[in-house]
Amino acid sequence: MQPQRPQRSEELLFALRSWRFLLFAVFLTVLALGSGSCTKKEGNLNLLVWEGYADPLFVRGFEEKHHCKITASYMGSSDELVAKLRGGSASNYDVISPSSDVATSIVNAGLAAPLDVSRFPAYAQLSPQLTSLPLVKANGKVYGVPFLWGPNPLLYDTTVFPEPPQSWAVLWDPKYKGKVSVWDDLSTPYMAAQILGFDRPDPAAIYNLTDEQLEAVKKKLLELKPNVRKMWTTGGELTNLFQNHEVVLAMGWPLMTTQLRKLNFPIGETIPQENTTGWIDHLMITARSENKELAEKFVEYMIEASSQKLATDVTGYAPANPGAANLMTAEQRKLLHLDDIDAYQKRIIFWENVPRRAKYNEMWNEVKAAQ
Amino acid sequence: MYSRAYKTIITLPPLVWVTLFLLVPYALLFAYSFWSVTPDQVVVHNWNLGNYAELLRTPVYLQVLFRSMRIALSVTILSLALGFPLAYYLSFHCHKHKSLIYQLVIIPLWVSYLVLAYAWKTILGSTGVLNTLLMYFHIVKEPVSFLLYSQFAVILTLVHIYTPFTFLPIYAALEQIPRHLIEASQDLGATPRQTFRKVIWPLSLPGVIAGATFAFVLSFGDFFSPLLIGGPGGIMISNVVYSVFGAAYNWPLGAAISFCMLVLVVALLQCAEHGERRWSFS
Numbered sequence: 001m002q003p004q005r006p007q008r009s010e011e012l013l014f015a016l017r018s019w020r021f022l023l024f025a026v027f028l029t030v031l032a033l034g035s036g037s038c039t040k041k042e043g044n045l046n047l048l049v050w051e052g053y054a055d056p057l058f059v060r061g062f063e064e065k066h067h068c069k070i071t072a073s074y075m076g077s078s079d080e081l082v083a084k085l086r087g088g089s090a091s092n093y094d095v096i097s098p099s100s101d102v103a104t105s106i107v108n109a110g111l112a113a114p115l116d117v118s119r120f121p122a123y124a125q126l127s128p129q130l131t132s133l134p135l136v137k138a139n140g141k142v143y144g145v146p147f148l149w150g151p152n153p154l155l156y157d158t159t160v161f162p163e164p165p166q167s168w169a170v171l172w173d174p175k176y177k178g179k180v181s182v183w184d185d186l187s188t189p190y191m192a193a194q195i196l197g198f199d200r201p202d203p204a205a206i207y208n209l210t211d212e213q214l215e216a217v218k219k220k221l222l223e224l225k226p227n228v229r230k231m232w233t234t235g236g237e238l239t240n241l242f243q244n245h246e247v248v249l250a251m252g253w254p255l256m257t258t259q260l261r262k263l264n265f266p267i268g269e270t271i272p273q274e275n276t277t278g279w280i281d282h283l284m285i286t287a288r289s290e291n292k293e294l295a296e297k298f299v300e301y302m303i304e305a306s307s308q309k310l311a312t313d314v315t316g317y318a319p320a321n322p323g324a325a326n327l328m329t330a331e332q333r334k335l336l337h338l339d340d341i342d343a344y345q346k347r348i349i350f351w352e353n354v355p356r357r358a359k360y361n362e363m364w365n366e367v368k369a370a371q
Numbered sequence: 372m373y374s375r376a377y378k379t380i381i382t383l384p385p386l387v388w389v390t391l392f393l394l395v396p397y398a399l400l401f402a403y404s405f406w407s408v409t410p411d412q413v414v415v416h417n418w419n420l421g422n423y424a425e426l427l428r429t430p431v432y433l434q435v436l437f438r439s440m441r442i443a444l445s446v447t448i449l450s451l452a453l454g455f456p457l458a459y460y461l462s463f464h465c466h467k468h469k470s471l472i473y474q475l476v477i478i479p480l481w482v483s484y485l486v487l488a489y490a491w492k493t494i495l496g497s498t499g500v501l502n503t504l505l506m507y508f509h510i511v512k513e514p515v516s517f518l519l520y521s522q523f524a525v526i527l528t529l530v531h532i533y534t535p536f537t538f539l540p541i542y543a544a545l546e547q548i549p550r551h552l553i554e555a556s557q558d559l560g561a562t563p564r565q566t567f568r569k570v571i572w573p574l575s576l577p578g579v580i581a582g583a584t585f586a587f588v589l590s591f592g593d594f595f596s597p598l599l600i601g602g603p604g605g606i607m608i609s610n611v612v613y614s615v616f617g618a619a620y621n622w623p624l625g626a627a628i629s630f631c632m633l634v635l636v637v638a639l640l641q642c643a644e645h646g647e648r649r650w651s652f653s
Contacts, residue, residue: 233598
């Protein structure tokens with residue numbers, strides 16, 4: 001009798017089978033992980049854009065015309081966009097909408113595809129003030145088209161300020177101790193640099209401050225801190241701060257003005273005499289997109305006057321195509337300052353790539369950490 | 372007994388999991404902390420200690436690190452001060468509605484963290500529940516502003532969130548204490564205070580240590596409370612890490628800070644484990 005034998009071989013067989021099974025399981029897992037990037041069917045576009053930039057109001061028209069499906073992911077900040085693109089998921093998206101602060105570094109990192117502007121008939125209609133900027137150009141090629149833009153204006157509670165404040169300096173007024181909110185973003189140091197006059201004669205100098213200038217900005221911001229109730233991080237948060245009467249003054253976006261007006265909150269918006277910073281959001285096609293042709297058509301569609309008008313309706317931001325103004329009511333034109341667009345744009349120093357972003361950030365962290 | 376194949380199948384998945392999702396990421400984090408980033412924000416693999424030097428040179432990082440530890444310590448002490456009496460009461464003196472009270476205590480664990488933070492916002496705000504009440508009863512004339520957007524609010528919220536975390540292990544430890552030990556202590560003429568000091572407290576120490584570790588480690592790395600309800604000067608170390616990774620695109624420096632945090636936390640966990648083993652009953 002050999003009772004042990006068959007048992008051993010059975011065991012061996014089982015081991016063998018289980019190894020095969022395991023290999024198979026690993027294979028399946030790899031397949032499942034890999035297919036994440038293969039789910040993009042031809043004829044579909046994946047967007048990674050700001051909230052509101054893929055609203056059904058205007059995207060559906062494109063989907064119907066081209067029989068495709070548009071899937072949008074939203075980003076919470078420029079940082080998140082860059083982190084996702086650099087983190088290796090660049091191939092998951094076809095179209096992105098970086099703001100002008102990170103647009104240049106995305107181009108320099110080779111994450112965006114060069115565009116042949118002759119394939120975008122609407123490109124010629126765009127505001128030359130925007131297309132002439134060097135933000136998304138490198139080696140004589142264009143890597144993005146302007147989509148929407150806007151300022152970072154001073155917002156104020158009109159029950160406290162019957163007249164719009166004239167200067168950003170009002171934020172420092174001891175009368176408004178604990179009644180001010182600023183954006184938890186480098187835009188706040190830019191604003192302090194403007195108050196200190198570092199934007200003269202060259203406005204872009206605020207994006208290239210020296211160490212001494214940064215030190216002065218830091219000092220100025222530290223003086224502001226007793227007045228700051230809360231640094232806001234999302235649009236909804238600032239809207240809330242005004243609504244709950246936590247603050248009466250803030251640096252904000254036109255989006256919050258639109259939101260608060262809808263809620264019948266007495267909000268005012270102004271660009272003080274020192275001017276302000278602002279942003280231009282560009283549409284870009286990622287270098288690794290597999291649907292470049294369809295993406296091109298989508299970008300063209302998005303900068304046509306009719307879609308631009310709808311995008312403006314949704315977001316409250318200004319359209320890059322001035323032709324959109326012709327489709328608006330006189331009131332809407334006035335609200336967006338499109339009736340006097342050249343003068344208005346001149347008051348905005350659009351965000352640029354900040355070569356010493358890490359240094360700026362370190363200073364901003366020091367300001368935030370101080371008690 | 373168990374065949375080798377069985378053992379392989381049982382051990383392989385956790386091994387793969389730990390390697391893929393813990394060891395490899397930690398190794399990457401460690402490697403990143405020795406690299407550097409060019410002004411064009413490209414990470415270069417030139418091994419150096421620059422990030423750690425920067426960490427020591429720039430006061431802001433250590434300052435925020437110590438502040439986070441201080442906040443975490445306050446949260447730990449307060450959570451213990453709330454969690455221990457609660458667990459003690461429930462374990463020794465509550466008989467009737469024991470399970471009901473138990474459920475009530477751990478309910479905050481089931482509620483999303485963000486909801487809890489937002490709830491405190493509506494309570495502590497200038498037009499919030501508390502200020503409205505205070506003004507209604509003419510206790511104050513102006514809304515009390517230090518309640519919200521301050522370190523006070525951060526600590527309060529964290530204590531609220533992490534008290535169940537300290538409560539649970541302490542309660543488990545107290546429940547495990549054999550009741551005849553307490554009876555023996557009483558039989559031998561110990562006063563209630565002596566029984567507590569010489570029997571209950573030492574036997575509950577493993578639970579206390581586990582609870583304190585939970586509260587400290589979780590609140591040390593907290594990100595949302597300072598962001599949502601912290602004051603303009605109340606950022607914690609996770610907020611700094613976030614901005615260094617994000618706004619500054621300096622992954623190597625962010626990795627260096629994260630690695631220091633990791634070392635601190637692991638060291639603390641080791642001490643806690645050592646303490647738990649030393650004082651554990653049996």
